[in-house]
Amino acid sequence: MYTLCWSPKGGSGTTVTTVALGIAHDEPVTIIDLDGDVPAVLGVNDDGPGIYDWLEATRRPDLAELATDITDELRLIRCGQTKSVSPIAWADLADELARSNRYVVDSGTRAHMNDIANPLLLQSARTLTVLRPCYLALRRARIAGAAESDGIVLVQEPSRAIRAHDVATCLGVPIAAVVHIDVAVARAVDAGLLAHRLPRSLQTLEALAI
Ligand SMILES: Nc1ncnc2c1ncn2[C@@H]1O[C@H](COP(=O)(O)OP(=O)(O)O)[C@@H](O)[C@H]1O
């Protein structure tokens, strides 16, 4: 079973949200990094094979062999070295992730997946669009198909005129969670320490753990 997080615009908080969701689960969770920033947020290196290598391999190892332990309950499968992926391989990954364990997927801006009918989106237990309440992000969200997602994680900045209700109405998607911009989060990310203690402002995401 897996939750997929994406955003129509970089810098929204997708990676932070994905990592926080992984930590928020009581049960073991594996983060799948399709965009490359998760190791830095978790304070581990980028080295070694990852999910893109698995996707393109002729003989695929067990996914568990690619995972690194971060904490007792959290594991990470990195991006890896391969970058181009044949469309058919996404279906294999979707099948694999839907079949066993719990995963959260950081799929970044989704542009690199390049197909709105990507099986990875279609087979997820839940797809969350991570968004700041910004007109440019909203515009992109509509074009990129955010209306098909199951919920919005709104990363709320002070002094924005656009409110959660406006975002939900504009996209026709419920607000799954509101995360307030918090200096403790920014500092934990910059120090690669997010996995060690989830700042209180991100604990609102615990309600989304499935
Ligand atoms: N809730 C938050 N409070 C403060 N800073 C945040 C928060 N969420 C994300 N950030 C910061 O915003 C930047 C972009 O976050 P990131 O998760 O990398 O976005 P994306 O993956 O969508 O590009 C990072 O510097 C991160 O530290």
Ligand SMILES: [Mg+2]
């Ligand atoms: Mg990211």
